[in-house]
């Protein structure tokens with residue numbers, strides 16, 4: 209089994225759930241394709257070349273937009289996409305079929321990383337690893353990963369892939385200063401133990417760590433159901449600490465501090481960006497490190513938001 213992963217070459221990526229998603233993120237209302245092309249260009253210009261997407265995002269529109277932007281610019285990026293094991297997808301042959309449709313939307317012959325989006329029944333975790341491993345041996349994907357898998361599910365996936373000579377490269381999980389479950393539920397330890405990269409999704413807590421949402425200005429749409437006024441009213445001290453630490457590092461922004469905290473934990477954050485400004489800001493989280501004292505202060509300040 210290969211010991212190295214191509215993910216070792218990335219400190220940060222960019223998330224594209226919002227690229228084409230109307231229902232949750234409001235694509236087509238507050239932002240559109242020109243903004244997203246701006247985000248794509250800004251990511252490339254700042255050296256961010258790992259793009260996370262999924263067949264499910266915008267019902268394929270996210271993948272199509274990435275494919276379009278690559279064709280328009282001539283830039284090739286490393287793409288991490290995902291297969292969703294919808295309950296009606298019972299045949300293993302549905303994975304290679306879905307993968308070929310993703311490749312067609314993206315306009316590429318191979319993606320860097322193909323991930324199982326969720327461990328959804330009825331097929332077992334182990335059963336899906338067989339077609340996933342085959343996608344590597346057939347050259348359609350460079351590496352494979354999982355997402356939203358518990359430590360035990362990860363180990364099952366790891367073993368089944370290893371029996372086929374394929375390495376489990378990553379587990380993509382929600383991880384941010386507002387959600388640190390992976391630190392207590394064994395997932396982060398399992399990742400370190402197995403040398404599997406923890407890809408941190410929603411690393412800015414869906415924008416809450418930017419500090420722009422307050423009890424008087426809550427997030428729009430469905431995000432407002434998850435991040436309600438009582439939580440928003442307690443964020444100020446944490447956002448203030450992010451600002452203080454940012455100043456002590458020569459003017460880094462809150463978002464950069466929140467993302468660098470994840471990098472310091474050994475995770476690979478994939479902050480979502482809807483504009484060039486977001487992508488430039490978030491890219492500035494890479495290439496430097498917080499001090500151990502900064503990390504400890506953020507650990508302490510974020511404890512109240514996250515279950516142990």
Ligand code: NAP
Nearest residue numbers: 223224225260409410411412413414415418479480486489
């Ligand atoms: P996130 O990265 O925590 O937050 C993204 C949102 O925060 C943006 O859409 C933007 O929304 C705001 N934002 C981003 N950068 C900003 C900046 N510099 N300044 C101010 N606001 C900024 O949340 P996410 O998009 O949920 O997660 C990131 C990626 O993880 C997704 O795009 C997707 O690729 C992946 N993901 C995977 C799963 C999974 O099940 N595997 C689940 C969720 C996400 P506003 O401007 O509207 O506030």
